[in-house]
Amino acid sequence: MAKRSAPEIRPRDADRSQKDILGAALAEFAEFGLGGARMDRIADRAQVNKRLIYYYFESKESLFLAVLEGAYEGIRNEEKQLNLTQVDPVEAIRRLIAFTWNYYIEHPEFLTLLNSENLHKARHLKQSKKIPAMHSPLVEMLADVLERGHKAGIFRAGVDPVQLYISIAGLSYFYLGNSYTLSTIFNRSLLGAKARVERLSHMTDLVLGYLVRD
Amino acid sequence: MAKRSAPEIRPRDADRSQKDILGAALAEFAEFGLGGARMDRIADRAQVNKRLIYYYFESKESLFLAVLEGAYEGIRNEEKQLNLTQVDPVEAIRRLIAFTWNYYIEHPEFLTLLNSENLHKARHLKQSKKIPAMHSPLVEMLADVLERGHKAGIFRAGVDPVQLYISIAGLSYFYLGNSYTLSTIFNRSLLGAKARVERLSHMTDLVLGYLVRD
Amino acid sequence: MAKRSAPEIRPRDADRSQKDILGAALAEFAEFGLGGARMDRIADRAQVNKRLIYYYFESKESLFLAVLEGAYEGIRNEEKQLNLTQVDPVEAIRRLIAFTWNYYIEHPEFLTLLNSENLHKARHLKQSKKIPAMHSPLVEMLADVLERGHKAGIFRAGVDPVQLYISIAGLSYFYLGNSYTLSTIFNRSLLGAKARVERLSHMTDLVLGYLVRD
Amino acid sequence: MAKRSAPEIRPRDADRSQKDILGAALAEFAEFGLGGARMDRIADRAQVNKRLIYYYFESKESLFLAVLEGAYEGIRNEEKQLNLTQVDPVEAIRRLIAFTWNYYIEHPEFLTLLNSENLHKARHLKQSKKIPAMHSPLVEMLADVLERGHKAGIFRAGVDPVQLYISIAGLSYFYLGNSYTLSTIFNRSLLGAKARVERLSHMTDLVLGYLVRD
């Protein structure tokens, strides 16, 4: 139980070290933002010599970019798992909303990371060669679902999939990302089990209520 | 007695100085976040000696709180102007959405300020004695509108006004607050005149499409 | 005699502080060059908080520039004292050589500072607005002396005063600035009293031997 | 067994590596001085793993010494080529001046290396067992030339060859080594073709004007 019980022999492993650093940096940037993050703490979290961070990642800025790229890679990979092309349109919309909701719940770092990046006017994102190439499959999936729904006479016509995608994301994003201020203002728990169920239900009702023509 | 010939006569009263500092701090915190803001720059922006900031506001933290309080005060004041009690329910919803949208567009600082505050887990907000007392009239207005709409047979039943309020806010907030990353990812302008009209239209369609029963 | 006997109350004096810093920086840069100089040591030498250096001088680089400007100002001021316009040409040349020689001996910092600046390709000098304006009066004095000497039938004609000025400086500069290596190589003291007299005598003979026509 | 497909076949022998390192270090030390030189950059320049530098040369300091020794070896070798014993005294002086001038022009590293070494008070030179043994043949040549010139009734008597050697070196050294600051101060190109011819001519006139008795 002693903090320093064993000298913790760490076998030299470049890949491992880099991954540890990235993981630690993700946590740190998510918790404190780019400006508030500390390289020292990242080194501590990664259990790595601070100098090693600079060895692999040139600077705080480029470390942040690497973390951001990893975050986009992460969500894109998950998105790919979500196959909606064969699914009934109404059910597909449900899954899409639930997916976004759950992903944000499970990856709160993603939200704060995006906030940081927007505070910095997407400065890092624009430098990235990787991220712009990682197209989200969701918009195309959504376009397909909307079209199938419309052809089946279920959904309304003329819905811009990009707008709807942004709306679906925004419904979860704002609720989760601002839960601290919102719950204080409304004096109401937003993240309890019951509240979550209600929110997901509301969002689904909202979007399907809009889409479905009867 | 002045060392320099023309000592830049600039008589300043206490109120004026405090307002200048708050204005400068708002701009600074909005641009860089709490962590990235610099007291030096705030002093420069306010054209005030740095020491004076500490004279009026104890520390960076309490200056941030004061700024946050000012920001909430600002939006609450505007919200009060929006009188929807006599307005046709459908039109009322339109106005509510448009109000939120326009307020965020005209006050982008509000968005980044809220992001900062959430990054810090609403630490300052919780300390504030003022903000919790400033209840937003919008939720009650919305409750009233929803009820009138339902009674008139126009709107669906069972809509939680808080959920809908959060949704309406979220639809604008995410789009505007993340416009830098979104426009980069989608390679599409989000803030041009045409795009704004489309977004407002989409959001209105979405919410009314959900609410209105035919 | 204790190092920390008295807390050494240092009255707040902006001018004094700046001068102390400049003096300490001059010594440090002279001893270690720009690259080898340490801001910490400069602060120690100046008995000043390290932060204060950055308060008055933005960075190490601009501190170096300020020091360089001070050094040029110093030599230019001394040069102005040297009035040769009424002096017999031969005597004037003697004084000019002796002045340069003595100035370099008394201000060895000037030599190493110049070496540093040349190592950096006069990067700082080129930024300076002050130094280029500080024209050395020596070249004009020398031109006057050469002309008077020639008219009096004593000196040879066609001597470029800039070339001769550089030569006179070089004769002292190389000997003094490279005395460590030279004395090691030649295994001979260069800076003893006798050696100094001999060197000054040699330089004077060399230049006058060249100039004087018989 | 190589991890990467084409492992950049580059068979290297020990000698080659050492020479590459020395060459790279010479360039680096010449450009940045001892303090400003970076082991990393030397490794890059030499296209060699940084660790290898330590394998062959113990430390930065001893690498510098090795470079310095190489530099002295280089100039001494060239000096040996300059045979003046059979040459007419006046012509011999011309050649000596021209040799020094040209060597410094072709080996500007030598000048900055010497400056560095003097900044460090000849610390490395004094450690060297090689350099003190490499006596410059120039002083003896000069002594011989001066004596022959005197005996032929051409040159003045009593000239110290060491003093004159230092003077000849200094005339070139100062002009070339300080060309950046001098050309800025005098706002005049010093290294153009015409300027070089003029300088060499001036230096030759100066020395011969002093030596030759008519």
Add this chain to the structure above:
DNA sequence: TATGAATGAGAATTCATTCAT
């Protein structure tokens, strides 16, 4: 009310050097 001078505690980054293979 106002301000220029000053500072301790960090913070990012650098650097020569060593470890392990």
Add this chain to the structure above:
DNA sequence: TATGAATGAATTCTCATTCAT
């Protein structure tokens, strides 16, 4: 002979904050 991984000790510079008037 050669190299990628790793590090402790600086080093420049930053920042919120306080002192003294």
